Amino acid sequence: MLTVFDKATGNPPVELGLPSIGPEKAKTREEILKLFQSSRPECTIYYLSDGNFMALSHDNENQSHPRSIVVIDDVFCIFFGTLENTSDLRRYYGLPRQATEAMVVVEVYKVLRDRAPYPADQVIKDLQGKFAFILFDARSGTLFAARDRDASVELHWGMAGDGSLVCSHKLNIIREACGKCCAPFPPGCIFSNGSGLMSFIHPLHKVRAIAREDDSGNICGVSFQVDLFTRIPSIPRTFSGQNWADATAVKEGDHY
Template sequence: MLAVFEKGVANPPEELSLPAAGRPSLRARKEIAEIFQSWRRDSTLYGLSNGNFMALSHEGEFPLHPRSIVVKDDIFCIFTGSLNNTCELRRHYGLSRQVTEAMLVIEAYKVLRDRAPYPPDQVVKELEGKFAFILFDANAANLFLARDRDGFMQFHWGMAGDRSLVCSDDPKIIMEACGNCYAPFPPGCLFMNQNGLISFDHPLHKVRASVREDNEGKICSVIFQVDLYKRLHSIPRTGSAANWAGATVVEGE
């Protein structure tokens, strides 16, 4: 799977661009789409506004952890992997037996979008299994990414030459698109373009980017990890918002 979104939509962490210092320009969105389609002849590409796109290929997928895409109400969701508690989640959201994992993620996102304040970490925390997904709400321009706790499913994100965000479960594709300006998407985390990167098991702890340097002292890679020693303070709320565990947070002193 592959998704590429311009910086104005995705608002990716600036740390993803750190290894690019002093290096030639990387691929642009159109080039990345052409490369993916040439490498994955069975791929289907979903063009979005302003040159953004999502693409899906079934090449090399595992039968027990397939890839799928669902488009509903202008919400696009690519899901790879499987959930262990699908039946329970269908009952929780009042859905039929025919609802797939990708459909379920869309319905869970709608609850998050329409019943605010509602904690995004609680939505993903309910998902049990091995998974990664990319969801884009075209009407609201909301991007939603997540990866399972154990990081079983491959999932990477990086920054292209035009500073677009690139997401893929194929390390070869993302290396071709982003050079070394990419990192594994941190396990047990979610990203929303409005909220940033959050650990859904430790939502009150900051997810930090750590840089790694080569022998010459140049930044060669970036990795994102939950800082369990730095706790964030939630903003005090009243009324129903007081029960919102995933409140907007600011870094503690």
């Protein structure tokens, strides 16, 4: 799996670009796509606006963590892993038995976008299983990604040489595209290009970037962790239908 979104759309955390990548590692979106296609010629690619794309390959797929992609009403979703409560979610959202995990995720997004400003951290908690997904709403330009709390499924992200946000389940793909400007996507977290990175396990605590330095004092990598010592007193609601993640955070009293 590989997704690449330009800087304006992906809005990657600035901390991803802290390590020095060097000119030989600074690849563009076009170069990244060519590299992926050359090693996985059977992959399915969805070309989006502004040169962005989402690609999926079933090469060396782990049967316990299958990969799938769906497109429903201009909402693209790549899902890999499994949900343990798919049947319950189908009934709750009024979906047919044939609905896959990716279809369930799209329906969850559409409900949050169109009907009510539910807190996304509470909704993602209802997804039980080993999973990661990346969703893009082509109409509103909303990008959303999440990874289960136990990091059961691989998901990495990074910043390419042109500032694009790159995501993949393969570390070697990310390193080839982004050099040192990459990190594991933090478990138990959700990311939106509108509101940034947050933990759905600890929604009232900030997720901070931790820099690693080499022997010379240069930043050689970053990781993202929940800061349990920093509490967010409140996050204002936003009722915009343009970005469902803007309506995710609620005041502290709403969680307890």
